Amino acid sequence: MLAMLSVRDAKLGHMPGSKESFRLEVADRLHSAAIHLLRHARKQDVLARQGPARLSALSVLVFGGPMALGQLAAAEQVKAPTMSRIVAGLKRSGLARIETDSKDGRRIRVTATAKGKKLLQQARVRRIRLLAETLREVQDAELDTLLRAAELIESAVRQGAGKK
Amino acid sequence: MLAMLSVRDAKLGHMPGSKESFRLEVADRLHSAAIHLLRHARKQDVLARQGPARLSALSVLVFGGPMALGQLAAAEQVKAPTMSRIVAGLKRSGLARIETDSKDGRRIRVTATAKGKKLLQQARVRRIRLLAETLREVQDAELDTLLRAAELIESAVRQGAGKK
DNA sequence: TCTAACTATTTAGCACTGCTAACGAATTAT
C-alpha cells in the first residue's frame, strides 16, 4: 500500500509523504471505494426493483416524515427536476403518496406509504445480509471505523454543498 | 447519533444495541454516505467532461497499465457490454487507445494515452481541491480513518463479488 | 386591486451508466 503510494507519487510527480499527497490518496481511494460499494449494492437494489436514488429518497421519507419535494431534493442534494422524477417513480410503485399542500397550492406533500415502509425495511435487511456476508471478516472494531468514516463523509459533503 | 440509532431501531422493531442492528446501521450509513459522496464528486467530474465510470476506468488503466477489455471490466466489476461502452467513450475523447491483441485476435488492448494520463492527473488535483475544502475540518488522524475505511470497503466488496 | 416578481413543481431533452439478450469473430477442443 505504501508501495502503491510511491508509485503513484512518482508517476504524478508529487513529493512522497507530503500532506497534499496523502489527502489526494485518501480522496482517490474514497472515491473509488464509493463507486465500488454502490455497484455492489446495486445487486440488492435490483432485487428490490427500485434504483438506489429511490431507495435513498424513500429512506429519508420514512425516517424524516412527510415533506415537500423541494425539501426532499435538498436533503438528497439533487435538483428539483431529478427529485420530481424519483418521486414519480415511487408513486408509480405505490411506495409514496402525493398530496397538494393545503396552505400553499404550489407545494406537494410526499409521504411514504405502508408499502413503502415495508419495502424499505426489507431492502435494509437484504442489504445487511449482503454486507454481512461480504464484511464477515471485518472485526467489530473496524465497524466503528466504517461508521465514523460514514459520518465524516456525510458531514463534510453536507458542509461543502452549502458553499457551492 | 445514538438517538438516531434508537429511533430507527424502535421504528423497525430491532433490539437496540444488538450486533445485527449495529451492522444494519453501518451498512445503511455507508450506503448513504457513498451516494452523497459521489453526487458531490459529480460536480468535479462534470468539469472534466467525463463521467465517474470513465474516470474510474481510466485510473485503472493509468495505474495498472494496458489491459484487455475483460480484465478492465473485472477490475471495475461491471459487465463487458458496460465496459465496452465506457472504453468507446474514452477512445472518442482521445483518452485511451485500442489495439487488437497480436496473439489473440478476439482480444483488444486498451491503453491510456498521454492525454488520458494528463486529464486524470488534473481530475485528481481538482478532486483533492474539492475534497480539501469540504474536509478542511477533518483532522489528519481522521484521514487515516477514512483511508482505512476505503480499504475495508474495497477488500470486502472484492471478496463478496467473487462469491456471487 | 392589478400587476409584477418570485417560488414550487413539472416537462422536455440531453448525457452517462448499468443490465440482458443476441450476434459475429476468433480460438480451442473433439
Added chain:
DNA sequence: ATAATTCGTTAGCAGTGCTAAATAGTTAGA
C-alpha cells in the same frame, strides 16, 4: 473439420443526473 467456448460489440431497456423552459400559485408593490 466441426463443435463448443471465449471475447467483444450492438441493440434495447431502465434509472439518474443536469439545464432550460413551461405552468401554476403566492407575495409584494404601485
